[in-house]
Amino acid sequence: MTNQSENDRIAEATYPQVIDRLRAQLAFLVTCDRLKNVVRTTHLHDGSRAENSAEHSWHLALTALTLAEYAPPDVNLPRVVELLVIHDLVEIYAGDLYFGATDEQHDEQALQEQAAAQALFGLLPVDRRGHFQKLWEEFEAKQTSEARFAKALDALQPMLLTWGEGGKGCLEREPDLTARRLLMLKEKHLQAFPALWRWAQQMIDEATRLGTIAAG
Amino acid sequence: MTNQSENDRIAEATYPQVIDRLRAQLAFLVTCDRLKNVVRTTHLHDGSRAENSAEHSWHLALTALTLAEYAPPDVNLPRVVELLVIHDLVEIYAGDLYFGATDEQHDEQALQEQAAAQALFGLLPVDRRGHFQKLWEEFEAKQTSEARFAKALDALQPMLLTWGEGGKGCLEREPDLTARRLLMLKEKHLQAFPALWRWAQQMIDEATRLGTIAAG
Numbered sequence: 428m429t430n431q432s433e434n435d436r437i438a439e440a441t442y443p444q445v446i447d448r449l450r451a452q453l454a455f456l457v458t459c460d461r462l463k464n465v466v467r468t469t470h471l472h473d474g475s476r477a478e479n480s481a482e483h484s485w486h487l488a489l490t491a492l493t494l495a496e497y498a499p500p501d502v503n504l505p506r507v508v509e510l511l512v513i514h515d516l517v518e519i520y521a522g523d524l525y526f527g528a529t530d531e532q533h534d535e536q537a538l539q540e541q542a543a544a545q546a547l548f549g550l551l552p553v554d555r556r557g558h559f560q561k562l563w564e565e566f567e568a569k570q571t572s573e574a575r576f577a578k579a580l581d582a583l584q585p586m587l588l589t590w591g592e593g594g595k596g597c598l599e600r601e602p603d604l605t606a607r608r609l610l611m612l613k614e615k616h617l618q619a620f621p622a623l624w625r626w627a628q629q630m631i632d633e634a635t636r637l638g639t640i641a642a643g
Numbered sequence: 644m645t646n647q648s649e650n651d652r653i654a655e656a657t658y659p660q661v662i663d664r665l666r667a668q669l670a671f672l673v674t675c676d677r678l679k680n681v682v683r684t685t686h687l688h689d690g691s692r693a694e695n696s697a698e699h700s701w702h703l704a705l706t707a708l709t710l711a712e713y714a715p716p717d718v719n720l721p722r723v724v725e726l727l728v729i730h731d732l733v734e735i736y737a738g739d740l741y742f743g744a745t746d747e748q749h750d751e752q753a754l755q756e757q758a759a760a761q762a763l764f765g766l767l768p769v770d771r772r773g774h775f776q777k778l779w780e781e782f783e784a785k786q787t788s789e790a791r792f793a794k795a796l797d798a799l800q801p802m803l804l805t806w807g808e809g810g811k812g813c814l815e816r817e818p819d820l821t822a823r824r825l826l827m828l829k830e831k832h833l834q835a836f837p838a839l840w841r842w843a844q845q846m847i848d849e850a851t852r853l854g855t856i857a858a859g
Contacts, residue, residue, distance in 0.1 A: 485701035505721030
């Protein structure tokens with residue numbers, strides 16, 4: 428077929444120039460496969476097992492597409508999705524942090540994550556490293572509308588899995604996580620999104636009534 | 644704080660109008676959590692376990708962001724990412740199909756997936772169902788540049804996990820999957836992307852040499 432032989436000809440001509448780039452990009456993607464083995468403290472909604480950071484990142488991207496209307500009108504939604512797809516990648520080298528970690532643990536983790544970002548994005552062709560590094564820094568800094576909305580969804584999704592309708596709670600796994608403490612941890616990320624924050628509070632009130640979280 | 648009380652006031656005023664929408668959207672997101680329990684035939688790159696469709700979808704979104712330069716210049720990349728985030732959702736109700744399924748099995752699966760799409764997207768507020776339904780139909784039809792590129796990545800990613808550098812192959816799990824048969828199955832999705840197709844062929848040549856796939 429003409430199309431095929433034409434494609435083959437193009438491939439033949441351009442391949443030597445792209446092979447090094449492609450090899451680097453595919454090595455990056457194979458390394459990123461390891462995010463599927465990074466286990467979070469949150470469990471799936473059915474309680475069957477802990478969630479991993481790769482499927483969590485997918486769920487957040489879907490959450491952004493589904494809850495787009497709750498973002499401020501100036502938010503660039505594709506950017507939110509990009510932030511969410513890459514936001515946990517550094518955990519491949521740095522691991523995930525427990526929600527109740529101390530300030531010292533957070534500082535230590537931040538240093539480890541910076542080194543992890545450099546190592547991981549360093550696998551990419553030189554001219555692409557900056558793009559991924561900037562995305563990750565933007566998410567961490569939470570200074571843009573996109574990063575704030577992404578972070579709000581990242582705060583909301585584990586609540587939905589744990590205490591959303593039919594959720595099992597996490598009384599046994601996290602006996603110290605009371606409703607009061609949980610809402611205190613979540614408020615700073617969610618309060619700028621009134622409908623989401625209101626819903627989160629209502630869900631936790633209901634969970635307290637059902638006994639899947641302690642009032643505290 | 645002023646900001647907080649202002650947010651509370653807005654939340655108070657708008658919440659009754661959004662609560663039904665939000666409840667429907669969150670029910671959809673909780674249902675979508677089940678994609679994390681849909682197991683694929685492909686294993687992780689380290690061979691430790693089968694991949695699930697949720698983490699596969701995340702890996703594809705990341706693959707699109709990483710390999711964007713191999714898409715034709717007219718491709719709307721955020722659309723590709725959207726297609727990839729939602730492309731497997733119907734498996735929640737319809738399950739995944741084995742790569743070697745017969746034409747009859749594919750026809751039967753197509754009917755089940757149509758019903759699944761209707762049931763799943765039907766959980767969303769009426770005015771949002773069409774958006775997700777259209778995305779899914781676009782991916783399935785493979786008529787747009789975005790859907791073709793998304794499908795090419797969907798064809799490439801499991802090859803990368805299975806036979807990419809250090810990959811374990813799948814000789815025991817799939818003894819009938821020879822190099823010849825694999826490339827025949829992949830060609831229609833990949834040949835329009837010369838660098839990716841060339842790399843895929845080269846990777847399978849190398850796997851044949853290493854003995855992680857039979858020549859066939």
